Amino acid sequence: MGVVIPLKEGNDRQASVKPLVAVTKADMDRVNQLILARAGSDVQMIPEVANHLISSGGKRLRPMLTLASAAMFAYRGEDHIKLATSVEFMHTATLLHDDVVDESDLRRGRSTARMIWGNQASVLVGDFLLGKAFKMMVETGSLEALDVLSTAASVIAEGEVFQLSIAKNMETTEDDYLAVIRAKTAALFSAAAEVGPIIAGMGTAERNAMRSYGINLGLAFQLIDDVLDYGGTAKDLGKNVGDDFREGKITLPVVLAYRRGTEDERAFWRQAIEKGENNDAALQRAIELISEYDCLRDTVARAEHYAAIARDALAPLPDSAEKEALLEVIAFCLSRAS
Amino acid sequence: MGVVIPLKEGNDRQASVKPLVAVTKADMDRVNQLILARAGSDVQMIPEVANHLISSGGKRLRPMLTLASAAMFAYRGEDHIKLATSVEFMHTATLLHDDVVDESDLRRGRSTARMIWGNQASVLVGDFLLGKAFKMMVETGSLEALDVLSTAASVIAEGEVFQLSIAKNMETTEDDYLAVIRAKTAALFSAAAEVGPIIAGMGTAERNAMRSYGINLGLAFQLIDDVLDYGGTAKDLGKNVGDDFREGKITLPVVLAYRRGTEDERAFWRQAIEKGENNDAALQRAIELISEYDCLRDTVARAEHYAAIARDALAPLPDSAEKEALLEVIAFCLSRAS
Numbered sequence: 001m002g003v004v005i006p007l008k009e010g011n012d013r014q015a016s017v018k019p020l021v022a023v024t025k026a027d028m029d030r031v032n033q034l035i036l037a038r039a040g041s042d043v044q045m046i047p048e049v050a051n052h053l054i055s056s057g058g059k060r061l062r063p064m065l066t067l068a069s070a071a072m073f074a075y076r077g078e079d080h081i082k083l084a085t086s087v088e089f090m091h092t093a094t095l096l097h098d099d100v101v102d103e104s105d106l107r108r109g110r111s112t113a114r115m116i117w118g119n120q121a122s123v124l125v126g127d128f129l130l131g132k133a134f135k136m137m138v139e140t141g142s143l144e145a146l147d148v149l150s151t152a153a154s155v156i157a158e159g160e161v162f163q164l165s166i167a168k169n170m171e172t173t174e175d176d177y178l179a180v181i182r183a184k185t186a187a188l189f190s191a192a193a194e195v196g197p198i199i200a201g202m203g204t205a206e207r208n209a210m211r212s213y214g215i216n217l218g219l220a221f222q223l224i225d226d227v228l229d230y231g232g233t234a235k236d237l238g239k240n241v242g243d244d245f246r247e248g249k250i251t252l253p254v255v256l257a258y259r260r261g262t263e264d265e266r267a268f269w270r271q272a273i274e275k276g277e278n279n280d281a282a283l284q285r286a287i288e289l290i291s292e293y294d295c296l297r298d299t300v301a302r303a304e305h306y307a308a309i310a311r312d313a314l315a316p317l318p319d320s321a322e323k324e325a326l327l328e329v330i331a332f333c334l335s336r337a338s
Numbered sequence: 339m340g341v342v343i344p345l346k347e348g349n350d351r352q353a354s355v356k357p358l359v360a361v362t363k364a365d366m367d368r369v370n371q372l373i374l375a376r377a378g379s380d381v382q383m384i385p386e387v388a389n390h391l392i393s394s395g396g397k398r399l400r401p402m403l404t405l406a407s408a409a410m411f412a413y414r415g416e417d418h419i420k421l422a423t424s425v426e427f428m429h430t431a432t433l434l435h436d437d438v439v440d441e442s443d444l445r446r447g448r449s450t451a452r453m454i455w456g457n458q459a460s461v462l463v464g465d466f467l468l469g470k471a472f473k474m475m476v477e478t479g480s481l482e483a484l485d486v487l488s489t490a491a492s493v494i495a496e497g498e499v500f501q502l503s504i505a506k507n508m509e510t511t512e513d514d515y516l517a518v519i520r521a522k523t524a525a526l527f528s529a530a531a532e533v534g535p536i537i538a539g540m541g542t543a544e545r546n547a548m549r550s551y552g553i554n555l556g557l558a559f560q561l562i563d564d565v566l567d568y569g570g571t572a573k574d575l576g577k578n579v580g581d582d583f584r585e586g587k588i589t590l591p592v593v594l595a596y597r598r599g600t601e602d603e604r605a606f607w608r609q610a611i612e613k614g615e616n617n618d619a620a621l622q623r624a625i626e627l628i629s630e631y632d633c634l635r636d637t638v639a640r641a642e643h644y645a646a647i648a649r650d651a652l653a654p655l656p657d658s659a660e661k662e663a664l665l666e667v668i669a670f671c672l673s674r675a676s
Contacts, residue, residue: 154469
């Protein structure tokens with residue numbers, strides 16, 4: 001099952017995360033070491049649970065944003081390593097808690113921590129990683145970076161609660177949905193990108209540029225992720241096509257299909273999402289409706305809109321290998337849907 | 339049901355938290371306003387869940403420790419209000435997550451948030467309050483206070499995971515149990531007390547004194563709390579006698595009774611705690627064994643030991659109304675078991 005998603009011409013199908021990996025390689029080795037060191041504890045369950053997720057092959061896009069944005073402004077200190085590690089810990093903590101909240105069984109093709117160690121361990125190890133993240137930020141002594149990252153932590157949690165409060169409600173508008181992903185996904189991309197110019201001592205122009213880049217990249221990233229749930233394969237995703245559907249998650253393709261459908265179709269969506277009638281036949285019908293109304297194509301178009309803003313945000317900044325890599329990541333995010 | 343706990347002579351049965359309430363009254367009014375303001379959100383579920391717990395009549399001992407310890411060292415700024423509020427938010431976040439982890443139905447005599455809004459909301463609103471706590475700490479700009487409080491956050495979570503990893507295991511030693519409560523309860527008391535001298539610009543002597551006071555007060559407080567679970571009434575506690583027992587929680591009275599008992603009695607404890615055979619008859623037997631081996635009396639004796647350390651920690655500090663109030667809180671904690 002799955003929909004073939006027509007992309008506008010001009011998207012770079014060869015776009016890759018590799019340039020970003022290359023420009024951050026030396027620093028990422030140090031981040032990976034620090035991740036292992038700081039997820040350590042005499043309480044054996046903590047590294048077990050933490051490493052299960054940490055070693056599960058995520059791309060670590062967020063800490064790479066921090067490292068690249070620090071390097072881009074010629075930062076020469078050591079704090080970017082701790083801040084990048086903090087960003088990844090915040091992300092990992094969020095995933096642990098998300099899986100509990102969403103009752104998810106699989107993440108990136110493996111059993112979730114909560115399926116192996118239980119919800120209790122997932123909640124508490126998430127709290128531990130969040131505590132360690134703050135401790136590392138404090139060690140850098142950068143109050144501005146602390147301000148940006150602690151604000152992101154509140155905003156992320158607020159977005160998650162908002163998502164919970166509108167869960168399984170088909171009246172959710174595109175604006176509601178954007179508010180959710182702006183908070184729960186884009187806020188951390190934004191903070192990860194902004195701390196680079198902060199520790200490099202840059203002014204508001206550079207901070208604003210990187211913040212705008214991060215927030216819009218995050219929005220594009222999440223929208224493409226939503227598309228992949230109806231058009232990818234488990235292999236690419238580490239999740240199965242239809243996971244969002246089966247969990248009753250409202251994403252933009254669903255919001256669009258509901259709005260563009262007939263009254264009968266809207267009744268189908270309410271049964272599926274609100275009442276949980278989401279077996280394979282229902283998923284098949286959902287995919288057909290999403291295809292019929294071009295909802296994946298148009299979700300990609302929305303993502304391209306935010307991608308364009310992210311590109312323009314970087315435009316005034318001086319050319320560098322890091323800038324090129326960060327630009328290519330935008331294209332890479334879009335190309336995942338091709 | 340419940341055991342009459344014989345206290346050593348000399349404990350002040352009239353000891354009260356009132357002097358602490360009195361010396362912190364003006365500041366606590368501001369903390370209470372800030373609690374309401376910072377627990378606010380456009381996402382309606384956040385203040386609903388947060389205020390349910392915040393308005394449930396806890397004594398707010400922890401923020402009062404911060405306010406009293408700041409006043410004791412003649413602090414004249416404004417940061418104590420935000421730090422005290424942060425301390426209370428950290429505590430509230432921990433309670434929200436604890437109730438999920440322990441699957442608790444009641445707290446302070448009311449339904450827990452998770453029974454009303456679900457585990458999901460409890461996890462996420464806890465995260466939100468933790469994020470807000472860090473944001474407020476950052477606003478004070480005190481990196482030393484941030485260091486102490488962010489370290490406490492990691493230690494608390496680590497203690498909770500340790501508790502989970504030894505849960506329902508009757509081989510838990512008194513030392514294991516002390517390590518748990520040192521981390522999950524005493525660390526926040528300690529941090530709450532230590533930030534006062536920090537923001538007042540005091541040196542290590544004053545910081546060490548308040549840290550020692552806090553950690554030992556916290557240990558005594560938790561041990562008496564454990565005693566009350568086998569010897570108090572729901573009215574005093576906001577929980578029912580035997581809640582810990584029914585949740586299979588290992589506390590010091592149980593550790594002692596298990597060690598002091600016969601082989602048959604140890605088999606009973608394993609069935610009750612490890613296998614969950616904890617009906618009313620089992621609770622009755624547990625209370626009888628705890629009474630037979632004087633386990634509440636001796637848990638109180640342990641608490642008195644830590645209380646003595648807390649008193650001596652304050653001894654070198656100059657006399658003041660705050661010092662008197664903090665000393666009386668030690669006696670008050672012990673007197674709860676009388």
